[in-house]
Amino acid sequence: MEQEQHHSEKYHERHERIWFMFLPPFVWALHLLACYLTAAIWCAKYSGSANSFTTVRIAIGIYTLLAIAVIGYSGWSGFRRHRHLAADLSHNDDTPLDRYRFLGMATFLLAALSTVATLFVATVALFFGNCD
Amino acid sequence: MKVIEMPAASDAVKAKLICAGILISGCSGSQSALSPAGAGAEQIASLFWWMAGGATIIWVIMIALSIYTLHLNPDAHHRQKSALFIIGGGAIAPTIILTILLIYGLNLLPALLARPPAGTLQIEVQGYQWWWRVRYPNQSGEPIELANEIRLPRGEPVEFILSSKDVVHSFWIPSLGGKVDMIPGRTTHLTLHPTKTGRFRGACAEYCGASHAYMNFTVDVVEKAEYDEWLAQQSADRLAPRNEAAERGEELFLQTGCGACHTIRGTEADGTIGPDLTHIGSRNSLGADMFVNNRENLQNWIAHVSALKPGVKMPEFRALSDDEYQSLSKYLEQLK
Known part of the structure; x- marks a missing residue:
């Protein structure tokens, strides 16, 4: 009973940072925008006669590494929250602890989706060698 | 003799058949x-x-x-097996399939854009x-x-x-x-x-x-040979009017200001706002593939262009008589 009260207080929603769950898709969107703007501005202003795309590829590579690092950290945090004080996958009870674990699972799944989407965006740069 | 009556197709079935017909028609042509x-x-x-x-x-x-x-x-199904099936079939397999399709599609692009x-x-x-x-x-x-x-x-x-x-x-x-x-x-x-x-x-x-x-x-x-022959023909100046009506048509073309917007090589008409008409008679269609290219449609085009193509910049020449419309269309028709 005492432990339940402790959990109820420790994992109460007022301590939650719900924005943390949206960090992975936000980084994915930011990565897409950065890649798009970099390629558009480079090709419009600086590509030169050879239409070289190497600089843009390097930039997209750096953006991707940074994005995957942030998304990976978020996903790992979410996974750890989901596994917190429980070994099984279920989090169906109407308790602060289960809601805490559910948000962790949601963060982890969003991070997985964002990782795939970010890599899909970056893949485009592998296939294009110039601004044409 | 007993006649077997077939049930009438419902409206939903008819609509589906029409939609299927429209979709299939897009596969050729x-x-x-x-x-x-x-x-x-x-x-x-x-x-x-x-x-x-x-x-x-x-x-x-x-x-x-x-x-x-x-x-x-x-x-009820086994919980853990079902969970694995959902993750495998709902997340991992689609990711692999989409990755393969993405790479296959992207791989085509450089050659298409080269x-x-x-x-x-x-x-x-x-x-x-x-x-x-x-x-x-x-x-x-x-x-x-x-x-x-x-x-x-x-x-x-x-x-x-x-x-x-x-x-x-x-x-x-x-x-x-x-x-x-x-x-x-x-x-x-x-x-x-x-x-x-x-x-x-x-x-x-x-x-x-x-x-x-x-x-x-x-x-x-x-x-290639047909193309070269066609291009040589298109590069020539306009064919001179071959009859009286066409001569009148050329006069009208120049007098009514058509030449301010259209070019007909070999005449004074050298406008560049609208399409070049030097060989309009040899084209397949009129108005950017709106109508078959014939005398009647040419005449309608000149007289009712705004009604036929809303927003078009070409003015309608309503002050012309029927004879004048006919002369103009005969002239343009023979610009092969």
Whole structure:
């Protein structure tokens, strides 16, 4: 009973940072925008006669590494929250602890989706060698 | 004798049949990406069929699983196995399939977008609301200017140099290849490689105003010798009027101000606002592939252009008499 009260207080929603769950898709969107703007501005202003795309590829590579690092950290945090004080996958009870674990699972799944989407965006740069 | 009455098809069935008919009609014809006549279009059609085939397989598997879980084995399933199945089939498998399709699709693009080798035939196309200015290279000087119609030699790459003089248009000949936007202030490129002779249809694929749907063109792919002969004919000045009505038509053309917007090489008419009409009589269609090119449609076009093509810049010449309309249309018709 005492432990339940402790959990109820420790994992109460007022301590939650719900924005943390949206960090992975936000980084994915930011990565897409950065890649798009970099390629558009480079090709419009600086590509030169050879239409070289190497600089843009390097930039997209750096953006991707940074994005995957942030998304990976978020996903790992979410996974750890989901596994917190429980070994099984279920989090169906109407308790602060289960809601805490559910948000962790949601963060982890969003991070997985964002990782795939970010890599899909970056893949485009592998296939294009110039601004044409 | 007993007559068996067949039940009348419901409205829903009729609607489905009509929709299926419309969809199937898109699989062939002069404006179908699924009936390729060019190297690029063949690759795009191949991509489409691979994706359609993959989607069909996934659909069949999903329906089979639904039938299995709802009807064949509706009892409770093993929790952990089900969870693994959901993760595998719902997340991992789609990711792998999408990755393969993405790489396959992206792999096609560089070849489709690559610039052609030096010496390739270059045709300049400018988009206007709502027609196409087409310029062919001319060894002996100024480019040969035509409109709303393109002729290409079979078996050779052709590079289109695309631009727009007003709003964003998009140049697309579905049977020959992909589409490329025509952007004001920029020049874009598209290389096509026709592999079959025939008549195809091109269209503006980017909404560009009231008469966007009327901004089309025909494309004739012919053998090289026929192409050279045609281009030589198109590069010549206009044919002189052959009869009295056509002579009157030319006089009217010059007197009523048509020449301020249109060029007819070999006359004083040298306007560049509208399409070049030097060989309008030899074209397949009128008004950017709106009507068959004949005398009656020419006359209607001159008299009722705003009603036929809303928003068009050409004014209607309502002050002319019927005889004058006829003279003008006879003159334009014989400009082969």
